[in-house]
Amino acid sequence: MSVYEVEKIQDNLYSIKEDITNNKFPIIIYLVIGKEKAALIDTGIGSGNLSKVVRSITKKQVIVLHTHGHLDHVGADALFSELYLNCREYYLASNGGDFQALTNERLNFIKLNLKDKTEMYENIKSHIVKSEKTYYNNISDGDTIDLGETKLEAVSTPGHTPGSISYVNNKDHYAFTGDGIADIHWFDGKESIKVEDFLNTLNHFENKAKRVKKIYAAHVPKAFDLELVHDLQTAARAIINGADDEIENADYEFLKHGNLYAHRYGQATIYYDKENI
Ligand SMILES: [Zn+2]
Structure with missing residues (x-):
C-alpha cells in the first residue's frame, strides 16, 4: 500500500501527494528535474x-x-543524504534532538488525521520513516540552486515560521512556497511574527517572483497565480488598518490556536490575534 500519488505537472515537474486525510489536508511534495540533478521540495510526514x-x-x-x-x-x-534548510529551522526540524519524540509526534499527527481508519494507521505505523539525526546545509535568501539548465532561487518568506523559504524559478514561471505563502495563514501571537512583518514578506516575494505565474503551496493540490499574493497583501493591509472582524475557530483539529480573528479577501484568509498586528 502506498499513500503517495504521483502526477506530472509539466515537463520536469512532478507533484507527489501524500494524503492521509481524504484530501482535507493533503501534503504535496514537489520534484523538479534538471539536466544534472533533481530537487525534492520537502519530504512530507514520512508515512x-x-x-x-x-x-x-x-x-x-x-x-x-x-x-x-x-x-x-x-x-x-x-x-535522503543532501538536505538544505534555513538555520532558523534546525531546532524545529530536529525537535531539539529528541528524534524518538519526533517520530511519535508524527505518528500522532497521522492518527489524528486518520481518525477511525485504524487499519490504515496500523499499516502506516509499521512503515513509518523513523526520524534521526540529520545534517542540514544552511540555505538563505538569494542562494541559487543550479540543477543544470534549471535554477531555483531561495527567497526568504518568514511568517508561518521564522526561517520559511520559498523557491522561485522565474524562467519556467513557477514557485514553491511551502506554508510560507498560501491561501490560509495563522498568526497566533506566540510563535508568529506580526501581520505587518508578513506584509513585508509578501512584498519581498512579489519583487523576487516577477515572472512567476504559478505558485505551488504545500497543502493545496492546485496552483495559485500571483493574484493570491495581492489578495494576501490586501487582507494584511486591512488588518493593519484595524478591520472590524469576528472571532472564529479554525476547523483544524491539530492546530491549537485558540480564538483568533479572521479576515478574508479574495482567495486569502488570515487568522490573527489583535494583540499582535
Ligand atoms: Zn508548516
Missing part, C-alpha cells in the same frame, strides 16, 4: 518509502530543499 517513489520518477542525484522545519515537511528526511 512510507518516499525515496522509492522518487527513484521511480528519476535516477538522477536528488537533493532536498526544505521550505521549513515543521514535522509534516521533514518526515522522510532520513531517506
Whole structure:
C-alpha cells in the first residue's frame, strides 16, 4: 500500500501527494528535474518509502530543499543524504534532538488525521520513516540552486515560521512556497511574527517572483497565480488598518490556536490575534 500519488505537472515537474486525510489536508511534495540533478521540495510526514517513489520518477542525484522545519515537511528526511534548510529551522526540524519524540509526534499527527481508519494507521505505523539525526546545509535568501539548465532561487518568506523559504524559478514561471505563502495563514501571537512583518514578506516575494505565474503551496493540490499574493497583501493591509472582524475557530483539529480573528479577501484568509498586528 502506498499513500503517495504521483502526477506530472509539466515537463520536469512532478507533484507527489501524500494524503492521509481524504484530501482535507493533503501534503504535496514537489520534484523538479534538471539536466544534472533533481530537487525534492520537502519530504512530507514520512508515512512510507518516499525515496522509492522518487527513484521511480528519476535516477538522477536528488537533493532536498526544505521550505521549513515543521514535522509534516521533514518526515522522510532520513531517506535522503543532501538536505538544505534555513538555520532558523534546525531546532524545529530536529525537535531539539529528541528524534524518538519526533517520530511519535508524527505518528500522532497521522492518527489524528486518520481518525477511525485504524487499519490504515496500523499499516502506516509499521512503515513509518523513523526520524534521526540529520545534517542540514544552511540555505538563505538569494542562494541559487543550479540543477543544470534549471535554477531555483531561495527567497526568504518568514511568517508561518521564522526561517520559511520559498523557491522561485522565474524562467519556467513557477514557485514553491511551502506554508510560507498560501491561501490560509495563522498568526497566533506566540510563535508568529506580526501581520505587518508578513506584509513585508509578501512584498519581498512579489519583487523576487516577477515572472512567476504559478505558485505551488504545500497543502493545496492546485496552483495559485500571483493574484493570491495581492489578495494576501490586501487582507494584511486591512488588518493593519484595524478591520472590524469576528472571532472564529479554525476547523483544524491539530492546530491549537485558540480564538483568533479572521479576515478574508479574495482567495486569502488570515487568522490573527489583535494583540499582535
Ligand atoms: Zn508548516
